[in-house]
Amino acid sequence: MSGHQETPPGTPEVTRxxxxxxxxxEGKDIPADVRREGLRTFVNWVGCAVGGARHETVDAALRAVIPLSGKPSATVLGRPERLDPAHAALLNGITSHVLDYDDTHLKTIIHPAGPVASALLALAENRPMSGEDFLTALIVGVEVECRIGNAVYPHHYDRGWHITGTAGVFGAAAAVGKAIGLDCQRLQWAFGLAASQSSGLREMFGTMTxxxxxxxxxxxxxxxxLLAEAGFDSSERAIEAPRGFASVMSDKQDWSEILGDLGQRWEAALNSYKPFACGIVIHPAIEGCQKIREQIxxxxxxxxxxxxxTHPLVLELTGKRTPRTGLEGKFSVFHSAAVALLHGDGAPTAFTDEMVNDAAVVDLRDRIHATADSSCHEASVTVEVTFKDGSTMTQHIERAIGSRDVPLTDAQIDHKFTVQSALVIGEAATEKLLQLAWRSPELSDIAEIARCSSEGAVSA
Amino acid sequence: MSGHQETPPGTPEVTRxxxxxxxxxEGKDIPADVRREGLRTFVNWVGCAVGGARHETVDAALRAVIPLSGKPSATVLGRPERLDPAHAALLNGITSHVLDYDDTHLKTIIHPAGPVASALLALAENRPMSGEDFLTALIVGVEVECRIGNAVYPHHYDRGWHITGTAGVFGAAAAVGKAIGLDCQRLQWAFGLAASQSSGLREMFGTMTxxxxxxxxxxxxxxxxLLAEAGFDSSERAIEAPRGFASVMSDKQDWSEILGDLGQRWEAALNSYKPFACGIVIHPAIEGCQKIREQIxxxxxxxxxxxxxTHPLVLELTGKRTPRTGLEGKFSVFHSAAVALLHGDGAPTAFTDEMVNDAAVVDLRDRIHATADSSCHEASVTVEVTFKDGSTMTQHIERAIGSRDVPLTDAQIDHKFTVQSALVIGEAATEKLLQLAWRSPELSDIAEIARCSSEGAVSA
Structure with a gap:
């Protein structure tokens, strides 16, 4: 049966x-500030991938995947196991997101690096490329997924799609397609194959999936x-066709978000990095509590x-009063605030099962209350502490760290990298990897990063 | 961020x-007639998988997949190449559908065997199972995908989803889950993982995708x-949740289609087998023309x-007047009728590039006309031939072969199997494979079928 339908008059050839x-x-077409943000995106991703490498989710995935894997030619970052590049891409995408600690394109809530960097670095271990070429392809991939996300957000997300998966597959296809030198038609096929695999439901939040x-x-x-490279063809208008990605999976299709000011407006420059290992809406509260702790x-x-x-979304998304597990703790502003006050912590160590059930944390948590205020900005919070003697202290955060207005400094990215990576591969290997990651633009073989990440790795 | 939403009151626990x-x-719970249809489903699928094995689509897929494949422990039916079981499942799903000649669950237009049998037979080459257990799992998988398809059809299909892919993934998960003995919770996780990979757009029709x-x-x-078996968890209500498969991907959710009369009403018994290698709406016209030819x-x-x-859908879906390729010929009732009149053929040989451009076929094709008549049943056609001497002949088909009312006989399945398989692995190997496939219920190791299919295979 035919699936072909004409595109409505006036629809641009978006895919082509x-x-x-x-x-x-070409790499030189990318402005220096965008390239710099691409490097920060990559450094942050490497830290997250190593940081999540020992999570039980990763162990489970490896149990299923190892018996099926091809030649072990690509690294699972931060682990001794090696897999074929496609399975390594899968695993690194899991590790870098499993702690909810990665990067965020705030306009779409896409976590851009996971799909793109995971595919690209695994490829680079099999088809060598320089750090410069790698970063060019990475930035291109991030740009493509964020633009496609913009074109359908928020309607697509509201319908229930996990946009990091659904848009991310286009970013990975673009990055790998760029790296292997696909021509325009084959890249259109790659987008077609990506569109036909675009998937992932928000229902899965809170699970390994x-x-x-x-x-x-x-x-x-x-x-x-890789299929397009081998001559496997597909629709050449998979994004904009009446039965293509945007129309089937969203009620909104804004083609100008994809095609407008290409090469001038850079979504890849708008990437942000989570300072804390939980949903971004909790971040102001954690920062406010940390500041209180510094003072008292x-x-x-x-x-x-x-x-x-807080902003109303905080209680809507993270209003869990009595979390039982570390994962549930990430969805409890009360737990997060208690740990920030007691330990100053917002790293993955704040969201372990032990920490969530720690008696002192639970005791304080139960004395934390919250009010939703629609006049409160999403990046703001006011924390009022009442002491046993009746005295009070107030801390207001106008714009939290990690928000658009207060991006993480390089030093803060270093700190975040170190805190999580050292737990997995130790401090010495972490320091070496961090320095190497910042030097990516100078590397003649970017795969060095992947190999370095597993030097300090031990079996689970 | 949380994706969790409560299910509306009264929603049954569909997934559980x-x-x-x-x-x-248990196998003994499946009525004999349903088991028999399961066997016919399998035999028909084996013939189609071998028949499609040398298609250029398969060559392209293999070029991309072989470098990534794990241990070559599973067969690409009808070919000498062996792959890991997951990649073999991918390839056999492609081969068995690539000629548009496989089976059809007419209520949903799902082609049920491809996703299910491809996964199950590749698994069986690595985890041995008897023919009886294989058929039980096959029937269970077909039942699951068709019931899930019924629950969302036609709204889901109308939105642009290729339902063989989107529902098929649940069938494959059910069949493999049954075969490896998942418990209820892990099978729910498998359905969750399947829901989060459910994809495939109708826009891709007419391409390799x-x-x-x-x-x-x-x-x-x-x-x-396999992930669920390894402890990789997921939502346990992925089908019915507000952000689950059925609500995100369809405007219709009829839970009774999934849960009603389980074990009593068998969708797997309603499978049908295409007598001709093209869209099912053309079949009455081909049969009518074949009958004319037999007489003249x-x-x-x-x-x-x-x-x-003809029924109006025939011209809507297959009204192409001047096809240029074999694939386009499948979407031309005019080409199909011409070949049936000239050669009596509706097999894959009728839809080659050569046949579509054959001078005699083109000459006759251009003298074939058609009228849509909304009072004409989808399985009916009237063919009127006018000869050069002015005389006429009329052939009416009330219900075409392959329709619900006129299922293919076992002998017709044999003929279909032989015609396509012999072109790929030769007549002797075909005869041996066909006999073995019918004997599946007696086999202690069903993988014998897969191995037998490649005995006559040669490299492309």
């Missing part, structure tokens, strides 16, 4: 024009490009109660 | 109840079951013109 832009782009989404997007995007020191033991005034 | 049924079912869909559904469904013999040279009276 986007593919042509990817093909034509959430981090499966960026992993599978990386693997599927890579396969889309040991008086934290004298806290009688805490009151948070 | 379906999984529990799969887990509890169409047959990629059942292949990827087979591979993804297998991976869903050499007088076919005296035909002045032909007039077809």
């Amino acid at each position: 024009l986007l593919a042509q832009w990817v093909v034509d782009l 959430k981090s499966f989404h960026p992993g599978r997007a990386a693997q599927n995007g890579m396969m889309s490009a 020191g040991a008086r934290v033991a004298d806290i009688a109660s805490v009151h948070l005034t | 109840l379906l999984a529990q049924w799969v887990v509890d079912l 169409k047959s990629f869909h059942p292949g990827r559904a087979a591979q993804n469904g297998m991976m869903s079951a 013999g050499a007088r076919v040279a005296d035909i002045a013109s032909v007039h077809l009276t």
Whole structure:
């Protein structure tokens, strides 16, 4: 049966024009500030991938995948296991997202690096490429997924799609397609294959399958490009066709978000990096509590109660009063605030099963309350502490760290990298890897990063 | 961010109840006529998989996949290449659908065997199982995908989803999950993983990516079951949740289609087998023209013109007047009728590039006309032939072969199997394979079928 339908008059050739832009782009066309943000995106991703490498989700995935893997020619970052590049892409996409600690394109809530960098670095271990070429392809992939996300957000996300998976597969296809030098038609096919694998439901949040989404997007995007390279054809208008990605999976299709100002407006420059290992809406509260702690020191033991005034989304998404597991703790602003006050912590160590069930944390948590205030900005919070002697202290955060207005500094990215990576591969290997990652633009073989990440790795 | 939403009151626990049924079912619970149809489904699928094995689509897929494949422990039917079981599932899903000649669940237009049998037979080459157990799992998988398809059809299909891919992944997960003995909770996780990989757009019809869909559904469904087995968790209500498969991907959700009369009403018994290698709507016209040919013999040279009276869908879906390629020929009722009149052929040989451009075929094709008649049943046609001497002949088909009312006989399945398989692996190997396939219920190791299919295979 035919699936072909004419596109409505006036619809631009979105898939072809986007593919042509990817093909034509040269590294020197990317402005220096965008390249710098691409490097920060990559460094942050490496830290997250290593940081998540020992999670039980990764162990489970490896148990299933190892018996099926081809030649072990690509690294699972931060682990001793090696897999074929497609399975390594899957695993690194899982590890880098499993702690909910990765990067965020705030306009779409896409976590851009997972699908793209996971595919690209695994490929680079088999088809050597320089750090410069790698970063060019990485930035192109991030740009493609974020633009496609913009074109359908928020309607697509509201319908229930996990946009990191659904848009991410296009980013991975673009990055790998760029790296292997697909021509325009084959890149259109790769986008077609990506569109026909675009998937991932928000229903899976709170389960291992959430981090499966960026992993599978990386693997599927890579396969889309490799199949197209081998002559496997597909629709050449998969994004804009009446039965293409945007119309089937969204009520909104804004083609100008994809095609407008290509090469001038850079979504890849708008990437942000989570300072804390949980949903971004909790971040202001954590920062506010950390600032209180810096001021009161040991008086934290004298806290009688805490009151948070937050944006309504905070309670809607993270209003869990009695989390039982580390994962549930990520969805509890009360737990997160308690740990920040007691330990100053917002790293993955704040969201372990042990920490969530720690008696002191639970005791303080139950004395933390919150009010939703629709006049409160998403990046703001007011924390009011009442001490046992009746005195009070107030801390207001106008724009939290990690928000668009207060991006993480390089030093803060270093700190985040170190804190999580050292737990997995130790401090010495972490320091070496971090320095190497910043030196990516100078490397003649970017795969050095992948190999370095597993030097300090031990079997689970 | 949380994706969790409560299910509306009154929503049954669809995923859990379906999984529990799969887990509890024993082979002896399946009525004899349903088991028999399961065997016919399998025999027909083996013939189609071998028949499609040398298609250029398969060559392209193999070029991309071989470098990534794990241990070559599973067969690409009808070919000498062996792959790891997940990639073999992908390839056999492609081969068995690539000629548009496979089976059809007429209520949903799902082609059920591709996703399910491709996954299951590749698995069986690595985890030995008897023919009886294989057929039980096959029937369970077909039942699951068709019931899930019924629950969302036609709204889901109308939105642009290729339902063989989107529903097929659940069938593959169910079949593999049954075969490896998942418990209820793990099968629910497998359904969750399947839901998060459910994909495939109708926009891809007419390209290689169409047959990629059942292949990827087979591979993804297998991976869903294997990941769940390894402890990779997922939503346990992925089908019915507000952000689950049915609500995100369809405007219709009829849970009774999934849960009603489980074990009593068998969708797997309603499978049908295409007598001709093209879209099912053309089948009445081909049969009508074949019947004319049987009556007129050499007088076919005296035909002045032909007039077809058909259901409107025939011209809507297959109204292509001047096809240029074999694939386009499948979407031309005019080409199909011409070849049936000249050669009596509706097999894959009728839809080659050569046949589509054959001078005699083109000459007759241009003298064939058609009228859409909304009072004409989808399985009916009237063919009127006018000869050069002015005389006429009329052939009416009330219900075409292959329709619900006129199922293919076993002998017709044999003929279909032989015609396509012999072109790929030769007549002797075909005869041996066909006999072995019918003997599946007696086999202690069903993988014998896979091995036998490649005995006569040669490299492309």
